[in-house]
Amino acid sequence: MRVEITEFIFDDDEQAAITEAMSAKKPWYHASVKDVRRRIKDFHLRMTADTCCYCQRDLRGEFTLVIDVEHVLPSSLYKPQTFQMWNLSASCKRCNMDIKKNDVSFLQGSGSLKDSARYKLAHPNFDDVEDHLLRLVEQVGRTRIVKYVKRTRDKGHYTYEYFRLRELETSSYDEAQGANRTDPDHVGNFESMRSRVDALLVSIDKD
Ligand SMILES: [Zn+2]
Numbered sequence: 725m726r727v728e729i730t731e732f733i734f735d736d737d738e739q740a741a742i743t744e745a746m747s748a749k750k751p752w753y754h755a756s757v758k759d760v761r762r763r764i765k766d767f768h769l770r771m772t773a774d775t776c777c778y779c780q781r782d783l784r785g786e787f788t789l790v791i792d793v794e795h796v797l798p799s800s801l802y803k804p805q806t807f808q809m810w811n812l813s814a815s816c817k818r819c820n821m822d823i824k825k826n827d828v829s830f831l832q833g834s835g836s837l838k839d840s841a842r843y844k845l846a847h848p849n850f851d852d853v854e855d856h857l858l859r860l861v862e863q864v865g866r867t868r869i870v871k872y873v874k875r876t877r878d879k880g881h882y883t884y885e886y887f888r889l890r891e892l893e894t895s896s897y898d899e900a901q902g903a904n905r906t907d908p909d910h911v912g913n914f915e916s917m918r919s920r921v922d923a924l925l926v927s928i929d930k931d
Pocket residue numbers: 776777778779780781815816817818819820
């Protein structure tokens with residue numbers, strides 16, 4: 725069953741811990757909200773089904789420090805939104821720390837920050853991310869094919885470019901094939917993987 729963000733409610737103790745933290749310079753890292761941070765992360769991982777909210781890579785089983793609570797609007801610039809659940813999600817380090825950092829160039833227009841139209845990227849809470857972008861993976865052992873399907877010309881395309889998702893794709897025969905390209909079993913495996921990917925690509929609606 726799909727998890728909805730409205731299911732998450734801070735209890736009185738958590739609310740008090742957040743109030744205390746908000747008076748600090750960096751409220752997110754304040755000691756009073758250690759348990760709150762943990763619960764927020766667990767909840768958002770359920771919302772994204774253990775995938776990164778941007779690149780959709782699998783985070784299941786990852787050591788918790790590898791997974792970030794992502795502030796879509798960075799807390800350094802949008803302090804009041806630090807503990808707003810609609811502004812939070814779960815992401816990998818590559819998307820959060822290597823690429824997005826404190827950038828807000830994906831924000832546009834004016835008006836409510838809770839409006840999907842304000843965000844050029846597929847917003848983890850205001851958009852159905854999979855309507856815009858799909859990560860497609862076929863993997864057998866070390867051999868894998870990874871492709872991103874941009875389903876929309878605006879948010880799908882933007883998210884793909886913004887997070888440099890091309891770098892995560894292995895699409896060519898040589899890239900996916902690795903050192904085993906002369907092994908007939910391996911070549912056969914790869915060919916059937918490729919036909920499954922091709923069939924999936926055909927079945928996906930694009931804008
Ligand atoms: Zn990611």
